[in-house]
Amino acid sequence: MIKNKALHLIFVSLLTAGTAAAAPSPSGGKAGMVPAAYSINGFTAADMPYDVGGAALLRWLASPSDSADTVYQVFVSTLAAGGWIKADEFPSSAKTGKDMDLPFWAWDGHKAEHAVKVEFNNTYGDIPPGTKFQVRVDALRDGKLLAQSAALPVAPRGNWFRLDRLNNLVLLIVIVVIFFWAVSHAKRKGLFIRRIAGLDAIDEAIGRATEMGKPIYYVPGIGGMSSISTIASAFILGEVSKKVAQYDSYIKIPHYDPIVMTVCKEVVKQSYLEAGRPDSYRDDLNFFVSQDQFSYAASVDGMISREQPAAVFFMGYFMAESLLMAEVGATNGAIQIAGTDSESQLPFFFTACDYTLIGEELYAAGAYLSKEPMLLSALKVQDFGKLVVMVSVFFGIIAVAIGAKMHWDSFVQVILNLFKAY
Amino acid sequence: MKFIKKTIPLLIVLVVGVLTLASYYVPHKYSVDYLELMNKWENIVSAFAFLLGLISLFYTHYSKISRKVDGWGYSIFVYIGFFAMVIPAIVCHGKQMSDTGQTALGWAFGFIYNPLSATMFAVLAFYIVSTAYRSFRIKSPQAFVLFLAAFILILGKVPLGQIIWHSALGWTGQGVDQVIEWIMSVPAVAGKRGIMIGIAIGAVVTSLKIIFGIEKQYMGKD
Numbered sequence: 001m002i003k004n005k006a007l008h009l010i011f012v013s014l015l016t017a018g019t020a021a022a023a024p025s026p027s028g029g030k031a032g033m034v035p036a037a038y039s040i041n042g043f044t045a046a047d048m049p050y051d052v053g054g055a056a057l058l059r060w061l062a063s064p065s066d067s068a069d070t071v072y073q074v075f076v077s078t079l080a081a082g083g084w085i086k087a088d089e090f091p092s093s094a095k096t097g098k099d100m101d102l103p104f105w106a107w108d109g110h111k112a113e114h115a116v117k118v119e120f121n122n123t124y125g126d127i128p129p130g131t132k133f134q135v136r137v138d139a140l141r142d143g144k145l146l147a148q149s150a151a152l153p154v155a156p157r158g159n160w161f162r163l164d165r166l167n168n169l170v171l172l173i174v175i176v177v178i179f180f181w182a183v184s185h186a187k188r189k190g191l192f193i194r195r196i197a198g199l200d201a202i203d204e205a206i207g208r209a210t211e212m213g214k215p216i217y218y219v220p221g222i223g224g225m226s227s228i229s230t231i232a233s234a235f236i237l238g239e240v241s242k243k244v245a246q247y248d249s250y251i252k253i254p255h256y257d258p259i260v261m262t263v264c265k266e267v268v269k270q271s272y273l274e275a276g277r278p279d280s281y282r283d284d285l286n287f288f289v290s291q292d293q294f295s296y297a298a299s300v301d302g303m304i305s306r307e308q309p310a311a312v313f314f315m316g317y318f319m320a321e322s323l324l325m326a327e328v329g330a331t332n333g334a335i336q337i338a339g340t341d342s343e344s345q346l347p348f349f350f351t352a353c354d355y356t357l358i359g360e361e362l363y364a365a366g367a368y369l370s371k372e373p374m375l376l377s378a379l380k381v382q383d384f385g386k387l388v389v390m391v392s393v394f395f396g397i398i399a400v401a402i403g404a405k406m407h408w409d410s411f412v413q414v415i416l417n418l419f420k421a422y
Numbered sequence: 423m424k425f426i427k428k429t430i431p432l433l434i435v436l437v438v439g440v441l442t443l444a445s446y447y448v449p450h451k452y453s454v455d456y457l458e459l460m461n462k463w464e465n466i467v468s469a470f471a472f473l474l475g476l477i478s479l480f481y482t483h484y485s486k487i488s489r490k491v492d493g494w495g496y497s498i499f500v501y502i503g504f505f506a507m508v509i510p511a512i513v514c515h516g517k518q519m520s521d522t523g524q525t526a527l528g529w530a531f532g533f534i535y536n537p538l539s540a541t542m543f544a545v546l547a548f549y550i551v552s553t554a555y556r557s558f559r560i561k562s563p564q565a566f567v568l569f570l571a572a573f574i575l576i577l578g579k580v581p582l583g584q585i586i587w588h589s590a591l592g593w594t595g596q597g598v599d600q601v602i603e604w605i606m607s608v609p610a611v612a613g614k615r616g617i618m619i620g621i622a623i624g625a626v627v628t629s630l631k632i633i634f635g636i637e638k639q640y641m642g643k644d
Contacts, residue, residue, distance in 0.1 A: 176630065
């Protein structure tokens with residue numbers, strides 16, 4: 001009887017111990033006993049390269065015992081022991097070394113390993129520089145802990161170079177070199193620039209306004225001074241207002257952005273000076289209307305309807321107000337010349353305006369009108385850029401198609417990495 | 423004098439331009455802090471510039487009223503509208519809602535500003551119709567292509583158009599939806615991407631012209 005009781009006690013004790021080993025708290029509590037068959041091998045924790053300094057890179061070898069229901073949990077802590085917080089959870093099929101979104105020249109990842117970027121900011125908010133963290137990985141199946149890595153220390157730090165953007169930097173350097181070559185070349189020889197009908201029509205539009213004794217409206221759009229199209233618009237305004245001053249016509253420039261207005265005032269003033277008509281310049285040629293999109297459109301529409309200008313220029317960045325203004329100008333019979341890099345608004349300008357500058361033509365307009373060799377030479381760089389794109393697209397399509405057909409995965413990956421923005 | 427008026431501003435443009443460009447390749451905290459600082463400066467400059475804009479607005483409309491130019495009556499509404507929004511904003515400390523419900527500023531937004539803004543946006547629908555009418559007058563081969571694409575899209579979006587398509591072109595086996603999808607995803611995207619590539623390259627070159635002082639018209643010429 002005693003022997004039977006002792007056997008029962010031993011059996012119950014073994015069962016309890018087995019249960020405790022198989023089901024410790026998976027939620028990041030204290031590490032429990034784990035089966036010896038499953039382990040997390042080659043676990044390393046290092047600073048995440050090419051980042052601002054708030055993340056760590058964890059790597060470990062994929063286990064051959066991984067199955068579809070195996071899950072990894074990543075824990076982080078700021079304490080030397082305990083205080084674990086779950087930072088990430090993913091199935092064992094995800095986040096392999098190959099899945100890291102980095103190019104081949106900046107990353108050597110394999111399918112047979114896991115690589116996880118842990119962003120401490122997501123867990124702890126803004127972290128002071130030099131903060132040290134502990135990281136740990138748990139492997140679970142059906143909510144039961146299979147294995148647990150050792151806790152490793154890691155101190156993220158800011159990096160000084162985005163090696164993953166090397167392709168971008170190389171392209172930039174090439175463009176800068178060609179830019180300077182083109183500028184120096186322009187000093188020696190003239191360059192052929194194709195005619196742009198919309199810009200050739202500026203003289204006609206200003207001449208018509210002068211003959212009719214009606215004003216010219218120049219609408220610089222709703223972009224700020226940090227918008228490239230607004231900057232290009234200011235350059236065009238300089239040339240247009242110079243011609244207006246020469247013809248002794250009258251220009252009005254309603255503004256959406258006060259900073260743009262301030263810059264445009266200087267540009268117009270300078271143009272009147274260069275045209276030898278400083279006496280014709282008035283400070284109220286440029287005036288602020290509203291910084292609300294539809295209030296601006298309503299006001300400009302009202303002015304166009306009342307004053308019926310002979311010519312209207314829409315140059316810069318536009319959104320939904322493009323058609324609201326261009327249609328009113330067309331209804332009033334004005335010659336309209338538009339230019340924008342907002343491709344969604346181009347169709348409206350095409351239909352409502354007499355001439356439309358498409359995207360890059362807007363950027364080229366200032367140089368085209370000024371006819372300064374230094375500025376004209378920069379157009380050659382644009383042409384070179386387009387040539388690079390065309391050649392890259394042509395040969396890229398062929399190379400990727402052949403690579404895909406022949407199953408040269410690494411080759412295709414190299415091509416895709418080279419032309420991807422990181 | 424030229425040193426102060428030209429050289430120093432060009433140097434500032436060069437230094438700030440190169441630093442901003444470099445910050446794209448430098449992920450360090452210094453780089454992030456620098457960009458944040460620049461954004462703060464831009465906001466401060468914008469705030470002061472807005473004051474300049476307000477002065478310009480008031481001056482323009484004041485001169486219109488004083489000279490009694492055509493439509494000077496509209497200029498009075500600029501002042502009325504300005505005070506109708508600013509006075510409630512000051513009284514309500516800029517809050518649209520309070521514990522007791524909607525404030526005067528909230529009312530002004532809800533019952534003056536929003537309806538006017540929505541009305542202006544709604545006018546767009548009528549302008550689209552008149553623009554479409556103008557563009558449908560086929561004057562060139564390009565206009566014909568535009569008309570054809572637009573006509574197919576209209577057919578596909580209107581139930582009656584779909585019935586017409588099926589009765590007239592049903593024998594081809596191609597649904598109008600498939601044709602629309604092809605137009606939108608092949609020629610339209612191809613054209614759009616071409617424009618976008620040109621814009622991107624143009625933006626790079628324009629930026630380089632400004633950073634390296636080739637284009638300096640914005641600060642007057644020598």
